[in-house]
Amino acid sequence: MQAIRRMITSQALAPGDKLPSIRRFARDKGVSPSTVVEAYDRLAAEGLIRPRPGSGFYVAALLDPTDSSAARESTDRAVDPFWVSRQSLDAGRETPRPGCGWLPPDWMPLAAVRRAIRAAAKMDDATLVEYGSTHGSLALRRMLVRQFASEGIEADAGQILLTSSGTQAIDLICRHLLRPGDTVLIDDPCYFNFRALLQAHAVRIVGVPYTQTGPDIALFQDALATHKPRLYLTNSALHNPTGVTLSPKVAHRILSAAASHDLMIVEDEIFADFEPDRSVRLAALDGLGRVIRIGSFSKTLSASIRCGYIAASPELVEALVDLQLATGFGGPSPLAAELVLRTLSDGSYYRHLGSLRSRLARRRREIVADLAKLGVHPWTLPRGGFYLWCRLPDAADASEVARRALRDGIVLAPGNVFSVAQTAADFMRFNVAQMNADVLRQLQKAMDQVLTGSE
Amino acid sequence: MQAIRRMITSQALAPGDKLPSIRRFARDKGVSPSTVVEAYDRLAAEGLIRPRPGSGFYVAALLDPTDSSAARESTDRAVDPFWVSRQSLDAGRETPRPGCGWLPPDWMPLAAVRRAIRAAAKMDDATLVEYGSTHGSLALRRMLVRQFASEGIEADAGQILLTSSGTQAIDLICRHLLRPGDTVLIDDPCYFNFRALLQAHAVRIVGVPYTQTGPDIALFQDALATHKPRLYLTNSALHNPTGVTLSPKVAHRILSAAASHDLMIVEDEIFADFEPDRSVRLAALDGLGRVIRIGSFSKTLSASIRCGYIAASPELVEALVDLQLATGFGGPSPLAAELVLRTLSDGSYYRHLGSLRSRLARRRREIVADLAKLGVHPWTLPRGGFYLWCRLPDAADASEVARRALRDGIVLAPGNVFSVAQTAADFMRFNVAQMNADVLRQLQKAMDQVLTGSE
The missing domain is CATH 3.40.640.10 (Type I PLP-dependent aspartate aminotransferase-like (Major domain))
Structure with missing residues (x-):
């Protein structure tokens, strides 16, 4: 497969060219015909080559698929109910997502x-x-x-x-x-x-x-x-x-x-x-x-x-x-x-739920304390789960804070996306399992920028 | 787990009863406490027992879930576009489904x-x-x-x-x-x-x-x-x-x-x-x-x-x-x-497609010949796939034939479910991969009943 890939990427074989017959290729490379059949089949499954019945295999139209959707995404998008979903789902896996609605993989069974x-x-x-x-x-x-x-x-x-x-x-x-x-x-x-x-x-x-x-x-x-x-x-x-x-x-x-x-x-x-x-x-x-x-x-x-x-x-x-x-x-x-x-x-699932609840209870307490140092306070202390619905200090505009944080690669969930009446401008929903010291620093920085009006 | 299940099904333990403690049950049965923990967790996951934090495990409300949907299904349902879907999807796995839109499992990769x-x-x-x-x-x-x-x-x-x-x-x-x-x-x-x-x-x-x-x-x-x-x-x-x-x-x-x-x-x-x-x-x-x-x-x-x-x-x-x-x-x-x-x-997938096409071509020819003996003829001979769109002999009403066949446990796809203008009353779509001698016999029987007006 690698030999053929090389011939295609080096353009020794161009789109439309016929590949060597299975027998000839096997002889040239000193491998069995079944190995070549397997390789051709895999390349065909990948779309790199195409068989024509009774005639052999041909190089398919070559192209390096691009993804125009990535280019179209931008930080300018309106902060509407889709904003958090899109940013959370499409963020790179290394991006902290304190605005998202799920637990990190290592919290799952x-x-x-x-x-x-x-x-x-x-x-x-x-x-x-x-x-x-x-x-x-x-x-x-x-x-x-x-x-x-x-x-x-x-x-x-x-x-x-x-x-x-x-x-x-x-x-x-x-x-x-x-x-x-x-x-x-x-x-x-x-x-x-x-x-x-x-x-x-x-x-x-x-x-x-x-x-x-x-x-x-x-x-x-x-x-x-x-x-x-x-x-x-x-x-x-x-x-x-x-x-x-x-x-x-x-x-x-x-x-x-x-x-x-x-x-x-x-x-x-x-x-x-x-x-x-x-x-x-x-x-x-x-x-x-x-x-x-x-x-x-x-x-x-x-x-x-x-x-x-x-x-x-x-x-x-x-x-x-x-x-x-x-x-x-x-x-x-x-x-x-x-x-x-x-x-x-699975016997372990029920135990997983029990330890998950305890772990979340501890984490909620920790994050409540961490957020308090930034002047961010929960509206209520939930009995369970991973959300904290918090008010930002000095009526900071949460959508603005979220926009700033996104420039630094942090996805937040500003209050008004949750509010029909748009009465939650200075609220933010935090996912405690997705928070860490770095997120807290970036949050502080974004709030400072918004409150001082700096760029 | 079996011991507890028996106690519950024999009603030695009733809903609400407390289960023996893990330690006692382990001692009684001569097994390790971790085995009992595992068994209780599984039974809890199944909903048969419920833990109360700090208090132990209790027998959950017992019930043998019934399925009212099965009882509601009937052969009296109108032969509308949902008829074929419902019958095909909910038929038992042993029911022949020549009216369905997919291949049997052994035709799949x-x-x-x-x-x-x-x-x-x-x-x-x-x-x-x-x-x-x-x-x-x-x-x-x-x-x-x-x-x-x-x-x-x-x-x-x-x-x-x-x-x-x-x-x-x-x-x-x-x-x-x-x-x-x-x-x-x-x-x-x-x-x-x-x-x-x-x-x-x-x-x-x-x-x-x-x-x-x-x-x-x-x-x-x-x-x-x-x-x-x-x-x-x-x-x-x-x-x-x-x-x-x-x-x-x-x-x-x-x-x-x-x-x-x-x-x-x-x-x-x-x-x-x-x-x-x-x-x-x-x-x-x-x-x-x-x-x-x-x-x-x-x-x-x-x-x-x-x-x-x-x-x-x-x-x-x-x-x-x-x-x-x-x-x-x-x-x-x-x-x-x-x-x-x-x-x-997977290297084999492409080969699978090739052999699937050949196998279907052979099967289409066989079923066309078999159906011809019943006076059922395809409107056209498709180049591929598993469907044959056929006209029934003597303008037999396909919906009626399908109703009769369903009584014998055969799911058919009568023509008018495919037709907006309802102009396909004597057509039937057959899935050649789901046909066998038994289906052909039942089809013959159902058509005979419809054409002779017998019950």
Whole structure:
């Protein structure tokens, strides 16, 4: 292969030229014909050469693929809900990303994931190459059913639909329930991608200020009366970005108000596994009728093995199955579901969750102390998870701080990307697992620049 | 673990009961405490028991998850575009599925896929657990760029967006380009899920009769003038369901008409690798401006490792990146992209494609002969692929035949699910790789019942 590569890159062979016959090349190089067949096949698979049936192999059009997308990215992009996603996802692996929404790899259950992948190589043929069933892996759905039962949520496996991510789960629900012009309630602040997602649905977005016990219930009730929203989208456990836990009292009032206004609720459980003990859940209080539960395994298992779920009424799940078929043909990868199931069933996974929670609790305390030295203070002290929702000193503009930090290669998550009303200009969400001394120095520098107005 | 399972299933331990302490249980059973820790952790991961911090393990609410979805499925469901998908995907693995759109596992490159999975277990940490970049694996996009170049299609890696399936690729494009009430052209007949997908977008669907050389070009031109469609969605190579290859002349006329009516075209390349040699492509003639190319690896590599792609203008790709972020947070699984890349680069994959094409050619000939004995004849003889689009004898109603066959556990694909105008009532699409003597007998029986009107 190297010999041919050299001939092509040195232009001894030009695009369109015929390669030596397998027999001749084998004789010239003193190797077996099967070695040459193997080499030609690999080069063909890479697209460097092309076979013409009955005629031999030819050099393909040569080119060194460039990536125009990299050049188009710039630090001038508007600081909108996409800003943090794009910067976090496309940053080089060495770039500190205190603004991102996931843990660094060494906080994840790598050994269990690798074991699951090794075991998957021995799986039955059909799971490896076929589409899988419309609802997704029955074994994984059954495991979820048992987990839900232990939380007081009754469901059968037919009430669960596996999806390819938590976000896709919400998107499917919105596609089914919403029409352009409908109104949707979200928390203010809330996960920035809720805003991006709802914008894609062309719905009216109404924010309800979030308090230390959940949404401001008086304003929530007002919003229902005034705007007649179709849907409320929220995290009950470890709300993103604040880390707040919904109180039972507010949960009960949300459900009462929802019942009298025929409001549907999507309860996003994506951070549930970070809770030290289980807090109140709308789906546990009210069942899976008005409340739709969604979740994924991205935060504690793997975001690369993409798999999420929807738990809802049987009728809704049936409608969503059709919609998922129409728009994605089938649910999540059967291989992905199998990897999730095997990792969840791995003895070490449960221990991993326990030590992860302790490690995060320590890290939160450390970072709170570190940030305090910069005059940055959390709005609340979360019971779990990796976020701190903090106010910057002297009302520093967080979007400006984020822009400055990006020049030094640090990705931050400025407050207003989380705020419908744009009332979080001096807030910043920090991911404690992605912070270190260097990040803190750069943050200090960026804040100083913004506060002194220097370039 | 077995001991505890027995205690739970025999109800010696009831839900809520505390399990023996780790030390006591280890002593009782004569095993090490670490063995018991491992067993308890696994049972906790399975949801059978639950830990209470500082207090020990308790039996979780016991239940044998049922699956209500299975009970709801029935043979009475309307024979609409979802009918074939649902029946094919949810059929038991032993059910013959001559109506389905994929090859049986033993026709797939299983050894190469298993090698790729084994290698993936040793991948770097970040690829295993992080989200990955917004456009998807650069290495896989570069390989696609080289492949496209050899087909005369110029693109750089930034013009390619990886998606989680070919269908999701089309869906993203439709979400971006279409608004409810827009008109979309499709072939009649066409892949039934195009109809389901477009219905989900609430657009007007106009069908153009498909001929042995592509869409009827006079009617295509008429449709452009009359309906001003925004988009035309088609397969150029081995059109589904007919297996027809677009002729260069018709391709040129489609593009001329599209240019004068500002029509966008999605060229779905999902069956491209089945062609014995490459036929004309709209994207090769016209470039990636008006024409958007989509594809996936589901048909020849694996449908379980879900990965598709979009190749389009840089501007369109940028808009689709945002839309994919908003609606799915990130593209396909980085692990899936890696598995696809490794399988494509495996020396054996290219040989697999070659032998697959020969094997399918032989099988098509055999099944054509077998079907002829039943009076079932293909409308055309495809150059490649696994479909035969056939007319049933004596104008037998294919939907009725499919209903009868389903009672005997055979999933068929009746013609009208492919037809907007419902003009294919006596057609059936057969997947030659899923046919055998038993299927042929059942087909004969179902046709006899329909033609004689017997129950």
